[in-house]
Amino acid sequence: MMNEENKQFEQRLSQQPVKEVPPVWRAEILAAARAAQPAPQVARVAKHSFLSTINAQLSAVLWPHPKAWAGLAAVWVGIIVLNVSTQDRAVPRMERAEPASPEMVVELRKQQKLYAELMGMNEPRVAERPKDVPGRPRTQRVEVLVG
Amino acid sequence: MKMPARPDIARLYDEHAQALFVFLLNLTRNEADTRDLLQEVFVKIARDAELLEGVREERAFLIRLAHNAAIDLMRRRGTRERTKEHFAGVVSPFATASDPDEKTFRRELAEALAELPEEQRAVAHLKLWGGLTFEAIAEALEIPPNTAASRYRYALDKLRERLRPLYEEMVLADGHRARKGRRQNDE
Numbered sequence: 001m002m003n004e005e006n007k008q009f010e011q012r013l014s015q016q017p018v019k020e021v022p023p024v025w026r027a028e029i030l031a032a033a034r035a036a037q038p039a040p041q042v043a044r045v046a047k048h049s050f051l052s053t054i055n056a057q058l059s060a061v062l063w064p065h066p067k068a069w070a071g072l073a074a075v076w077v078g079i080i081v082l083n084v085s086t087q088d089r090a091v092p093r094m095e096r097a098e099p100a101s102p103e104m105v106v107e108l109r110k111q112q113k114l115y116a117e118l119m120g121m122n123e124p125r126v127a128e129r130p131k132d133v134p135g136r137p138r139t140q141r142v143e144v145l146v147g
Numbered sequence: 148m149k150m151p152a153r154p155d156i157a158r159l160y161d162e163h164a165q166a167l168f169v170f171l172l173n174l175t176r177n178e179a180d181t182r183d184l185l186q187e188v189f190v191k192i193a194r195d196a197e198l199l200e201g202v203r204e205e206r207a208f209l210i211r212l213a214h215n216a217a218i219d220l221m222r223r224r225g226t227r228e229r230t231k232e233h234f235a236g237v238v239s240p241f242a243t244a245s246d247p248d249e250k251t252f253r254r255e256l257a258e259a260l261a262e263l264p265e266e267q268r269a270v271a272h273l274k275l276w277g278g279l280t281f282e283a284i285a286e287a288l289e290i291p292p293n294t295a296a297s298r299y300r301y302a303l304d305k306l307r308e309r310l311r312p313l314y315e316e317m318v319l320a321d322g323h324r325a326r327k328g329r330r331q332n333d334e
Contacts, residue, residue: 006303006307008318009303009306009307009314010275010303012314012317013256013275013306014275014276016241016252016253016256016276017241017242018169018240018241018242018276019168019169019172019239019240019241019242020165020242021164021165021168021169021185022182025164025182025185026160026164028186029160029164029182029185029186029189030156030157030160030189032186032189032190033156033160033186033189033190033192033193034156034193036190036193036194037153037156037193037194038194038196
């Protein structure tokens with residue numbers, strides 16, 4: 001009986017209609033919330049504007065004299081082409097050089113020999129290490145060396 | 148690092164603002180404060196996208212934010228302001244009624260709710276007009292479900308006690324109207 005009364009009372013209370021949120025608040029609150037939102041789009045816009053600024057500045061520099069800039073670019077292209085072509089010619093010129101005479105060859109060989117001798121004298125002489133005789137005890141190896 | 152998805156503030160507002168509004172109005176009994184607190188909640192969510200990550204019950208979570216904001220406000224205001232507010236009268240969270248009996252009942256109910264301790268008023272409001280379960284109330288107010296249930300019982304007892312004469316009168320009037328209607332139908 002008591003529970004039934006309680007239920008009826010609860011029901012009566014919960015059926016009381018509540019006030020509606022004022023409709024004008026929606027726009028105001030959402031505007032405030034969006035203003036507080038750290039939007040990644042803002043960063044993207046900033047990046048875009050930075051690139052467009054550079055683009056605009058370059059255009060401002062290049063646009064008044066396009067022929068002058070094109071001429072400068074052509075000169076650079078010419079320099080590069082000339083540089084590449086001279087490098088290509090250097091190798092064939094060496095290939096086309098005349099063969100050395102037999103006297104010159106003999107003289108060159110003499111010089112090489114002399115150079116080799118000089119180099120050989122300056123080198124310190126290293127004693128050749130005695131080779132171990134395998135298969136014998138150490139005492140016998142000494143005898144071999146002495147004998 | 149994965150960026151948390153930006154919350155859809157407009158959707159959240161449309162789905163939960165009404166419930167938050169009445170809850171806050173019932174706590175603060177002041178429309179200007181309610182508006183400020185409601186804005187505070189949505190600004191907080193908008194500012195920190197991670198807040199809603201992993202949240203299962205959006206409503207309960209938003210009520211928690213609103214409740215905490217209201218408690219902070221009430222603490223800032225202090226006892227002096229609250230007393231002044233009490234004497235200045237209460238702003239009813241209920242819609243105005245055209246029927247005089249209903250009008251009186253709603254006014255009395257608003258006053259009875261205002262007399263409840265804040266923690267009981269919050270639970271009673273969420274159960275009766277928020278349609279939340281004790282589990283959801285417990286989650287929203289960060290209290291155990293048993294505590295939510297006991298606070299609700301205390302609140303309901305006090306409301307019944309306070310509204311008993313008016314309520315019984317209304318029940319009798321309802322019964323009388325029902326009997327009269329039946330008699331007219333029989334004739």
